[in-house]
Amino acid sequence: MPLRVRLLITLTILSAVAATVLAARQPSHSWPQFGLLLVAVLLSSGLKVQLPKGDGSMSLNFPFILLAIMQLSPLQAIILAALSVVVLGRIKVKKFFTLVQTTFNVANSMCATAAASATYAFQIRHHGPPAPALAIAALVYFFCSTATVAMVIAWCKAERAIPFWRAEFPWYLPFYIVGAALAAIAQHVTANFGWATSLLLIPMVYTVYRSYQGQMNRIKEREQHYEQTEALHLRTIEGLAMAIEAKDQNTHDHLFRVRSYVNEIGVALQLSKLEMKALQTAAFLHDIGKLAVPEHILNKPGKLTPEEFEKVKIHPVVGAEILERVRFPYPVVPIVRSHHEWWNGTGYPDGLKGEDIPIGARILTVVDCFDALASDRPYRKSLPPDEAMAIVKKMAGIQFDPGVVAVLEQRYTLLKQQADTEHERNFIPLNTDIEVWRGEAPGAGFERSDDDLQTLSLSDNSDTAELDQTAAFASLNLIAAASQEAQTLYEMSQGLGGSLSLKETISVMASRMRRLIPFDCCALYLPAGETLVAQHIDGECAKSFAAEPIPMGEGISGWVAQSGKAILNGNATVEPTYRGKAGEPGELRSALSIPLYNLQRQLLGVLTLYAIEAESFSRDHLRILQAMESKLSLSLQNAIQFKRAEKDAETDFLTNLPNARRLFLQLESELERCRTVGQDLAVIVCDLNAFKEVNDRRGHLAGNMLLSSIADGFRRGCTNVDTVARMGGDEFVFLLPTMSAEGSEARLREIAETVTQVAHTLGFDTRVSASLGAAFYPADGESAEELLALADRRMYLDKQAHYKTLEGTTSEHRGKAFAA
Template identity: 35%
Template sequence: GEVAGGAAALEMPRAAARSLAERRRLLEVWREGSLWSVPYHLAGSALAGLLLLTQPLPVWLVALVGAPVFVLLSRAYGAQVGGVEQERVKAAEVTTLQTEMLEAMALAVGARESGGRPNLHRIGRTARLLGESLGMTADDLKALELAALLHDIGKMAVPDYILSKPGRLLPEEFERLKLHPVVASEIVQRARLPYPVAPMIRAHHERWDGQGYPDGLRGDQIPRGARILAVVDAVDALLSERKYRRALPLGKAIEAIERDAGSAYDPEVVQALREQKAELERVLRDNEDGSKPLPGFLSAIAEAHREEMQVQDLLGELSSTLDIETILPVVEERLQRIVPHTCAALWALKDGRLHLVRACGQWSERFTGAVLEEGAGASGKAALKRSAQVQAPAAGELSCILGNLPQLEGATAIAVPLVSDQGVPGVFTVYGLGRTVFEGRHARLLAAFAPRFASWLESARRYQRAEEQASLDALTGLPNAAGLYLQLQQEIARNARADRRLAVLVCDLDGFKAVNDTFGHLAGNQVLQAVATGLRERCREYDFVARMGGDEFVILLPGIGDESIEDRVRSFGLAVTEAGRRVCGHPVVSLSIGVAYSPADGVVPDELLARGDERMYANKRLRKSRGVVSPDTAHAMYPGL
């Protein structure tokens, strides 16, 4: 017992030293590293006692008997020592492997935020620089470097939309962000590293004044390494480019940190930062060499994250409105940055044909009214096969739409079907001319965007149909006053962009009350329906006719000239006269018209309608005084003459 106790006492100082260095319990370290030696101490003591008992015997006899025993003990002891050393080497290798795996994980997380060039090693070198200046031990410096590398791996538990949000976080979003140091420390804790890394990581968002997270520690309650890491992390953030601000120079960054010394940061650490400014500048210069090739996995991760963010950026626009006319130009502009193209078109599939919904980019005006057969061209094949057509020849398709232009030779396209639960509501196609080359990543981006876009398009169509029904006149099928105001606003803006004149014709039926009194209200309704049909038939495809109410109609004529307007006014008057003859057998109604122009008479709907209404009543009075049956063209436009 005394021998065993002595053996334990001999090994205890060595175990105590390892216990302090590795931050582990003394008994655990002693059992692991010293318990195996107790049998050899016992055997050695027994051999020494045996030698004392054999002193009276001849030396050669003692040597003959003792030598084999001594050799066996020596070899066994050597083998055991070698085995222990191998275990220690193996343990060190496992620790290195675990550290490298965690470091690779940290680099992967950093690559998503930094575009493939994470600053983790810059943070590690900066942390070590401050730790050395504050007199940290070698083991603590190693722990600090590891903490600097691994402190953000917990951001895997935070959604990307929170990490990439440019503005202030909502309280719920900030609560989610506050999880990342806890998650990171738990990951590192499971690796059982031989250094106190996890406590540093958990506490690196604590504040000197106790207002930090996750545990609300203050002052010296915060591990020293975490206090250093907090300053280093803040400096690195200020030195890095962000979506919402430019990177700061080192001097400005240090000044910003100094303003929060004593509240957010340990004043001693901030003082060390100030004193190490020159050395820190050297570290930053060494880190700025971007010529070194990046590991392939970092580039791949960064590219995947970039594509994901680009798709989310596009999808974000869809959440703002269900107005197809408004959203498509915005989406196309964003899309141009990530998939360079000449023009883009959204096609709706109806009855086996693709009808243009909206075109953007070069020649978009010439796409108006375009129709493609399902299965024809890149867009038609995408609809028929329900699969994306990448780098598909598009000269034929564009020639059908634009005519034979020499620029179209060699044109290509990416056409992506918008597949939904209801089938294929449409196709989205981007066209490229000349040297435009569409790549696989372009197709991936559009393919990722297409399902959500298809869903949005279905919702937009349902909304559009509901809006149309709400803005249609039940009797005539023409847009009502609500539909007129909406269309008039859009036409004013569209014609202003194109620097064209918009004519607004305010029309009123003369003699309609007599129709109701003489032929009855059923006949009156039939006259209104016939008038609506006649006016609509005499309009161009892009003109607009609405029933304001009663016997009042409004016609919008974009891009019309003075000579054309006279012919159109005369034509509309004849249509009304013919409608009355068809229902009642003879011409019972005529038309008074007042014309207002945008921008000359106004740039808002109420101004134009009021001016047109004023001219219409002036025209009506003049026609009654003259006994004129058909509309007086001159006075429709110039009631003062």
């Protein structure tokens, strides 16, 4: 346990003792009433809300502690709080607290109760209203109880306390406010019907508990989804690292050692969580751009020529461009692009200098160099760690950040030992030096050897010249075909491996296959329930197919999907979606179809090739297609998963509208299109009035229902070229192509009426309305930032006008605000 944590715990315990001594000087109140509140606390002790992260939980006995603060003496309230913590530490816990943990939690609760009690008493003595006094006391209790807990947990994890508190605790503040309201209600009931009625607070607390527990469960589910997505990212990263290893035989040891180094140095430099994740990912992927550098350069056992070095220098840029498509939720790309920049500005590719270089890149470049010096390379042996560190230190202030070098110098011996140990324990390198002995011969037999050809030629001397010529041409054709097949398969693997776009993957697949298999139309079907849906149909005869799903088991593709077997030269006209007529030019007469499977051997799709000629496909074509199947399936699976993940990352989970990220991309795209074709574009910002009152009065679930219903209304009111997105909270943004300021009044009224009608339909307060602001391209600006900023300002003018006139805002007033 860190020293500062011990000091904080000691200070908290001493403060609790002092607060108890001071509270004991004041007279106690009714002990039977104290006993009743204690019973209420015990009955509510099982009502705990688990924290979304970690093993912590929050108790819902807070309203009873507030009641004790209002109705009992400070000493009685402190005792009640202490006893409640002791009981909570024994109910519904995964493991019992240690003595130190229990003592700290009790002392922390006593200090928070004493502070809240003193705050409430001070305001009442100065004739403050009870309700505000209770609310302020609740806030004091919240901050006092959570601040010390956040410091202890954060310091034990070597994190900063304030960012940790902001990440973990603010969403519990609404409960404390609700708890204060419940305590105020109970106090009012007690004043009129006696203190025994305080037990009526238990069902109200239980109702709040169930509502809040539901919210926490949803948060937990989102956290689990995020963790699963993050684990998928990690597995993808490790797979990419393996791909780099296959390209550069020196890379895999280097990557895992570098990752171990940067973890420790990042912690020592107190990087944030996002910075740490970006750094860990970049440690694996910083050399992914070497896939664009030929192997003979990477593995050259000597110095590089200037031309070869120019080729090597492209790898940070290529790596950044590759990773830019992945769209990591943390800044990996700048680190990868800048990991060869120098502190003095003489590095590449951008010539960044000093602290303009991302901190992750500064850490990575120091560690990268140190490990390269301390490792074997094709052109030299490894240096001892002390010599490698001396060289790195010599370049501090020139190539490297002096601060990072200083941290590495303090720890490099221990870090190298730790990195070597972790690497040996956790990483199994890719094994390419293998031989397979089983199998006597391939299915098509062996190619004839020179001896076989010689024996055959001598068996018939009369036809020697003709046989030699025929054999020569056959050999050349076989070699050419084999070479073309290998080259095409290699190019397909490269083309498919470099794409995460579903459309691009299918296009690359079709263009490469056409070199080896003659076909007139290519179709890819993906399963959707009990049907197949055409994801892609390409070729001269594509118009012969209708855009309809194919039932499983019907037609060629449906039968292949259901049976899991391939079809060679099937009758293309039996396809349910085929609309060609017999005897017409371009009628399809044959088909070659195979099933595609994912890694779990589940049906991924069906690939079907169609041809005009009858019996157009051979068994060799089927073999080639089946040889491609695993590569096609894996690339398609990655593209499909990436498409789904990309869609999720750009969609607001509550309303299913585009989120802010997607909005900005769409706005830039629309502006570019409008510049090209010379069209107008309207940007409308909509913010809901009185939405906070809905949350306060009806709860967040009701507020979420209102937002979702309004989003549905906005969606129904949009055309197929309009865009409506949720910016966050209760703010929406519309992008309306071809609309100018003159024609916008009717649409603005329609948006405002949609909000009012939805609120009325759901039975909410009629004060729920819309404040609107609009900006127009090109009249009001030409950039996304200008248009959004101006629309936002005009919306706030409209909101000010709304609140000045309360509920008397008219369409005419709103129109004036838009024109301001």
